[in-house]
Structure formats: C-alpha cells, structure tokens
Amino acid sequence: MELNIDYVRKQFPSLSGDWVFFENAGGTQVLQSTALRIGDYLINTNVQLGASYEVSQRAGERVDEGIRGMGEYINASDKSEIILGSSTSMLFRLLSMSMGEFFKAGDEVIVTNCDHEANIGPWRTFEKKGITVKEWKINRETFDLEIEELGKLMTEKTRFVALTHTSNVLGTINGIKKIASFVHERGAWIGVDGVAYAPHRLPDVQDLDVDFYAFSFYKVYGPHYSILYGKKEHLERLPGVNHFFLEKEIPYKFQPGHVNFELTYGLLGLKDYLIGLASVHSNGEKIVSFRKGAEIAFDLIAKHEEKLSKRLLEFLNCKRSVRIIGKTEWGREVRVPTVSFVVKGKSADEIPLEVEKHKIAIRSGDFYARRLIDYLGLSEQGGVIRVSMVHYNTLEEVDRLIGILDELL
Ligand SMILES: Cc1ncc(COP(=O)(O)O)c(C=O)c1O
Structure with missing residues (x-):
C-alpha cells in the first residue's frame, strides 16, 4: 500500500506554503496536533x-x-x-x-x-x-x-x-x-x-x-x-x-x-498522528495502540522514503562532477533519505545559495560531525551539501530540486 501523502501533508500546517523543506535532518516541520x-x-x-x-x-x-x-x-x-x-x-x-x-x-x-x-x-x-x-x-x-x-x-x-x-x-x-x-x-x-x-x-x-x-x-x-x-x-x-x-x-x-x-x-x-496515519491505511480497522500505530505508519514511511532516496540518488549517481558522501544505494535497510554529496571544483556552500533562490531549503556544512568531515578531507571545501528528506516530501519536490541541480552540477 502507498503512503497517503495528501493525508500526511494536511497534518503539517507549514507545508501549505510554497517552500520545499529538504533540511529535515536539521529539524522537521511540526505536527498540528502537537x-x-x-x-x-x-x-x-x-x-x-x-x-x-x-x-x-x-x-x-x-x-x-x-x-x-x-x-x-x-x-x-x-x-x-x-x-x-x-x-x-x-x-x-x-x-x-x-x-x-x-x-x-x-x-x-x-x-x-x-x-x-x-x-x-x-x-x-x-x-x-x-x-x-x-x-x-x-x-x-x-x-x-x-x-x-x-x-x-x-x-x-x-x-x-x-x-x-x-x-x-x-x-x-x-x-x-x-x-x-x-x-x-x-x-x-x-x-x-x-x-x-x-x-x-x-x-x-x-x-x-x-x-x-x-x-x-x-x-x-x-x-x-x-x-x-x-x-x-x-x-x-x-x-x-x-x-x-x-x-x-x-x-x-x-x-x-x-x-x-x-x-x-x-x-x-505524535501518537495522534501515527495512529491516524495507520488508521487511514487500515481499511477501517480502528487502531488504538500507539506502538501498533507507529509500526504500521513507519513501515509506510520507510517505503515512501526509499522512493525519494532512489529518485535523488539515481540522478546524483549519473553526475560525473558529484561524489556522494555515503552509500550510493537507496534500500531502506541500508539508509535513510539523508543524502550528502560534494561537487568537483565547487565549495559546498555555493549550491544551497543557488537552490534557495527557487524556494527550496537545503544546507551545507559539517553538521557538527566535524571529526568525520575532517577525516574525509572535506573541511576546506566547506563540508558537504546535504539534502535531507522525510516522508512528507514528495517525488514532485525531488524532481523540482533535480531540475535545478541539473543546471548547477
Ligand atoms: C545525529 C545527531 N545527533 C545529535 C544531535 C544533537 O541533537 P540536539 O540538538 O537535540 O542536541 C544532532 C543534531 O543535529 C544530530 O543530527
């Protein structure tokens, strides 16, 4: 079963605006219920x-x-x-x-x-x-x-x-x-x-x-x-x-x-949300347990996230100027849709500045994993560019980003 993305997005009032939020590993949007x-x-x-x-x-x-x-x-x-x-x-x-x-x-x-x-x-x-x-x-x-x-x-x-x-x-x-x-x-x-x-x-x-x-x-x-x-x-x-x-x-x-x-x-x-999300996908069965609701909801979430990772990684994998800092695979057992990369000949901070002109929020830096970025030799070029997606993001949003990145990379 597919994640009902319309239901998901309605639970987050801030998603009704025109910004695309791909800086979720920094902080996600908040649930109305919360x-x-x-x-x-x-x-x-x-x-x-x-x-x-x-x-x-x-x-x-x-x-x-x-x-x-x-x-x-x-x-x-x-x-x-x-x-x-x-x-x-x-x-x-x-x-x-x-x-x-x-x-x-x-x-x-x-x-x-x-x-x-x-x-x-x-x-x-x-x-x-x-x-x-x-x-x-x-x-x-x-x-x-x-x-x-x-x-x-x-x-x-x-x-x-x-x-x-x-x-x-x-x-x-x-x-x-x-x-x-x-x-x-x-x-x-x-x-x-x-x-x-x-x-x-x-x-x-x-x-x-x-x-x-x-x-x-x-x-x-x-x-x-x-x-x-x-x-x-x-x-x-x-x-x-x-x-x-x-x-x-x-x-x-x-x-x-x-x-x-x-x-x-x-x-x-969070309980209201996950139980609600699970119930919407459960053919009328009433879910009351927080844990059970969360299990059903996160299964749907993982499947949807895998699609987001796949779409972005397939694009980045084809770009010769790009090096992905992390696994290039998208399987849900392997990774979450937090995707970091560097671009040959460019400082990491250049890309977010261009992307945000189109109302898409991404970010660059070391994200306080300073030792990792130093160890990988990426500090001088400003760390990595990170696109961090969550389940409320859509494939259309990923495509919008890809359209812009395609010109820049
Ligand atoms: C993996 C990881 N651990 C720990 C933290 C720190 O969390 P907090 O801001 O709640 O101290 C962060 C924040 O970005 C993080 O991404």
Whole structure:
C-alpha cells in the first residue's frame, strides 16, 4: 500500500506554503496536533504538579500520559527508564557527568569518528579522569563502521561504546542490534544516538538491547525537546545529577529541574498522528495502540522514503562532477533519505545559495560531525551539501530540486 501523502501533508500546517523543506535532518516541520496540545496544556492546565487540587491532578495526569506514551513508543519496559530534557546534547552531557563519576581511571571507552559531536565530546571528557578514550574509525571508502575494527579496540577494560544509529551526514543505518550483542558479550555498555534515525524508523530499545538511547523530537515532527532511554538497572546504579534527596528516584535523579510539562504533553501529538496515519491505511480497522500505530505508519514511511532516496540518488549517481558522501544505494535497510554529496571544483556552500533562490531549503556544512568531515578531507571545501528528506516530501519536490541541480552540477 502507498503512503497517503495528501493525508500526511494536511497534518503539517507549514507545508501549505510554497517552500520545499529538504533540511529535515536539521529539524522537521511540526505536527498540528502537537502544537495544539502544547497550547491546550498552557491554556488549561499550566499549574505546578503534585498538589492536591483538581487542576494540579489533571496536569499531573497529562504529563504522566506523555511520559508513558513515550515509553510505549520506544518499547521501554518501564516509564522510569524515560528521561526527558532540552536536547540530546544536554542529556548525553548529563549522563556523562554521572558515568564519569562511576567509571574509574584505567577503564576504557570507545567513541566513533562519524558521530555528531553530541555523542563524542561528553565521553571524551573522561580522559581528564585517566579513562582511556579510543576512536572507532569508519572505512573511508565504504563509509562503514566495521565490527572487526571494534573488536580490535575492545579489551576487558572497555566499559562503554558510544555510536550513532544513523549518521546525520552519511545516512547509513548501523546494525545496532548486532553491535549491541557484540559489545555485551565483551562486558561493556552501549550508548546510541538515534537522532538521525528516529525521524525515519521506529526504535525498539528492547529489541536492540541497547543500554542507553537518545533522540530529539524537533527532528521527529515535534518540539525542541529530547528523550534519553536508560536500562533501569543501570539508572539505579549510576549516581544522579539532581538534588541529594532525589538520589534514589529514577528517572528524577537524572532530571534536574524536572521535565517541561507542556512539551511532555505535546509529545502525544505524535501518537495522534501515527495512529491516524495507520488508521487511514487500515481499511477501517480502528487502531488504538500507539506502538501498533507507529509500526504500521513507519513501515509506510520507510517505503515512501526509499522512493525519494532512489529518485535523488539515481540522478546524483549519473553526475560525473558529484561524489556522494555515503552509500550510493537507496534500500531502506541500508539508509535513510539523508543524502550528502560534494561537487568537483565547487565549495559546498555555493549550491544551497543557488537552490534557495527557487524556494527550496537545503544546507551545507559539517553538521557538527566535524571529526568525520575532517577525516574525509572535506573541511576546506566547506563540508558537504546535504539534502535531507522525510516522508512528507514528495517525488514532485525531488524532481523540482533535480531540475535545478541539473543546471548547477
Ligand atoms: C545525529 C545527531 N545527533 C545529535 C544531535 C544533537 O541533537 P540536539 O540538538 O537535540 O542536541 C544532532 C543534531 O543535529 C544530530 O543530527
């Protein structure tokens, strides 16, 4: 079954304008349902939580519904495993403050050279404590993170491996389930950045068997707000970063200043949307479960995205001046529709300036994957040009872009 793109686009008021948004890996457009829920919370239940009066009780129920919803969404086993905060960068930073106290001099951790800095910098600070930080480098030709290379880096002292589910530049989907099992067999924990994966596929933290997993809702059709999942047994053992009297309470010990109430409630806009989308494609069957709705919806999303990737990559693959920075294949198991490339003899920033004259938003740069861009030798030419699509983009939009790029490349 094909994705009903008209239904999809109607749920995003900003898509009714004349801009084409291909900078979605930077941030997606927001769902109407999310915006309405946030407004509703602020107008009707904006009080302190935990008091005995009725409005406070109702506000508490709304926030709790948001947290439980997100637990169901990523298939956590308990809502206490859900930590919410302002950004993935902030949540990893907080986690690193806790882990940095827990790990000891002589321990080892492994980071990649292809992650966004949010999932590298915090763990690199451990070096100051005498913890060894090793770097798992991608293969420059295939752009793969090879498990054999990880095997060479891991020792009995390795405590933690941090990597991305999907690179925000390369678009490649890493085989996290396999890597997690490899890391666990060697006695370490795995922490995964799902920011560039979550807009395109549905994470399942139990199936992946990850120890920590984070992503940001402003890239998943929602507000500037983020989630960090941690396995309960780890969160219980790790030291907190909140007030001393909250030391025993998860997730509160990792949430200084509490969650943002209106945004937590607003996250349920994603539930409204995915259930609605699944129902539209389910021949009248009424879908009520968030997880089930999300599974159906993301299957349709992945199929549609594959078509978008195919159309753009087939065009770019034929251009002799273009080098794709990432996989040239479009299969949905291999990649998401985040496509980066460079053009022979041109600085990366030249192309977006030309393209945006036609009301199409794309972008160039290193996208905070600075180490990757340096490693690939692309810094001097301004990094890469990135076209990052999501399921609300259409083949017609891709064709519009291709028409313009055809003149420029
Ligand atoms: C792959 C990836 N990880 C992490 C981040 C950081 O997310 P946040 O802005 O929520 O800190 C980004 C943001 O662009 C990203 O693309």
